[in-house]
Amino acid sequence: xxxxxxxxxxxxxxxxxxxxxxxxxxxxxxxxxxxxxxxxxxxxxxxxxxxxxxxxxxxxxxxxxxxxxxxxxxxxxxxxxxxxxxxxxxxxxxxxxxxxxxxxxxxxxxxxxxxxxxxxxxxxxxxxxxxxxxxxxxxxxxxxxxxxxxxxxxxxxxxxxxxxxxxxxxxxxxxxxxxxxxxxxxxxxxxxxxx
Numbered sequence: 001x002x003x004x005x006x007x008x009x010x011x012x013x014x015x016x017x018x019x020x021x022x023x024x025x026x027x028x029x030x031x032x033x034x035x036x037x038x039x040x041x042x043x044x045x046x047x048x049x050x051x052x053x054x055x056x057x058x059x060x061x062x063x064x065x066x067x068x069x070x071x072x073x074x075x076x077x078x079x080x081x082x083x084x085x086x087x088x089x090x091x092x093x094x095x096x097x098x099x100x101x102x103x104x105x106x107x108x109x110x111x112x113x114x115x116x117x118x119x120x121x122x123x124x125x126x127x128x129x130x131x132x133x134x135x136x137x138x139x140x141x142x143x144x145x146x147x148x149x150x151x152x153x154x155x156x157x158x159x160x161x162x163x164x165x166x167x168x169x170x171x172x173x174x175x176x177x178x179x180x181x182x183x184x185x186x187x188x189x190x191x192x193x194x195x
Contacts, residue, residue: 001158004168012056013077020167021089021091021166021167021190022086022098022167023160024167025031025086025098025100025163025170026083026086028047028168028169028170029083029100029159029170029172030081030083030162031047032044032047032172033081033102033104034081035047036078037078037081037096037104037132039065039069039078041061041062041065041066041067042044045058045061045062046172047170047172048171048172048173049160049171049172049173049186049187050184051186051187052148052172052173052186054186055182055185055186063081071115073110074108074110074111075105075107075108075109075111075150076106076108077106077107077108078104078105078107079104079105079106079107079108080104080105081100081102081104082102082103082104083100083101083104084100084102084103085100085101085158086098086100087099087100087194089163089166090190091166092185092188092190092191093188094154094165095162095163095164096162096163096164096167097132097160097161097162097163097187097190097191098161099156099158099159099160099161099175099191099194100157100158100159100161100172101156101157102156102157102159103154103155104155104156105152105153105154105155106152106153107150107151107152107153107157108133108148108150108151108153109128109148109150109151110125112125119125119172126135126144129151130142130151132145133151137154137155141153141154142154142158143157157174157175158175158185158195159172159173159175159184160172160173160174160175160186160191173187175191175195180192183192189192
């Protein structure tokens with residue numbers, strides 16, 4: 001009976017540690033995504049897997065993000081992030097990894113180059129944008145609001161989560177198919193097999 005109690009206590013401590021690690025991961029991701037949505041890129045990039053900055057300098061990435069969000073020709077708003085799933089935390093090549101999937105709403109408005117744009121030119125421009133967004137995000141995820149001029153896009157993304165100890169100090173990197181060649185240079189191949 002005493003041995004059974006020890007085994008039960010051991011197993012319950014493993015389960016509790018697993019929940020604590022996942023809760024910590026979720027909380028850290030919430031901090032990261034909220035900083036990103038608030039366009040506080042200097043702070044949010046503290047939560048990016050730092051290997052990325054050996055390929056693309058951090059200052060360059062921050063400047064690029066600020067340029068995108070401060071572009072007078074385009075307005076972007078991110079809203080309503082939700083964690084949809086969180087996979088198992090596994091040790092791969094000396095670090096701990098997990099795959100997190102989340103969604104958010106992206107509202108985007110692209111202003112015309114020509115301020116005297118005709119109704120016909122606007123219809124063509126909106127049609128081209130819609131085709132492009134449909135291709136990238138899927139037709140069912142893209143809506144256009146004619147009154148506001150904003151596209152509302154339901155974005156679903158997979159994120160690689162990495163930690164040195166598997167419990168804390170989580171870092172993140174969105175796993176975009178267009179960037180796989182770049183990210184495969186420093187992330188374990190097993191990460192991509194899970195997508």
